[in-house]
Amino acid sequence: MNRTLCLPFLALALASTALASDTPAKPVQPSLPGGYSTAEIDSEVSKVAKFAVKTQAEATGRPLRLVKILKAERQVVAGLNYRLEIEVADGSKNLKARAVVWKKLDGSLAMTSWK
Numbered sequence: 001m002n003r004t005l006c007l008p009f010l011a012l013a014l015a016s017t018a019l020a021s022d023t024p025a026k027p028v029q030p031s032l033p034g035g036y037s038t039a040e041i042d043s044e045v046s047k048v049a050k051f052a053v054k055t056q057a058e059a060t061g062r063p064l065r066l067v068k069i070l071k072a073e074r075q076v077v078a079g080l081n082y083r084l085e086i087e088v089a090d091g092s093k094n095l096k097a098r099a100v101v102w103k104k105l106d107g108s109l110a111m112t113s114w115k
Contacts, residue, residue, distance in 0.1 A: 050066055051101060069084060084100075
């Protein structure tokens with residue numbers, strides 16, 4: 001058989017082998033324009049979480065302490081909204097909370113929600 005004819009068949013066989021896999025593909029969740037997307041838990045997210053806990057502690061007069069950041073999401077607005085699922089210590093018990101913090105264009109922070 002002519003080499004020119006064999007190359008397309010070889011390429012097709014290799015491509016189909018590469019596409020076949022034993023592990024199922026993860027579904028791709030498209031980002032919605034203006035929606036929240038997953039944020040890496042980094043020093044910026046930690047700073048925002050500590051701000052949220054401190055602000056809530058001052059507002060309620062309770063001795064809250066950040067235990068762990070469970071999930072972080074970010075939304076681009078006029079600045080950034082951070083939606084955080086966090087674990088906080090309230091005295092001797094741990095509670096879960098969802099905080100939304102707005103990082104304004106000037107870099108200042110404002111908590112807009114705590115549940």
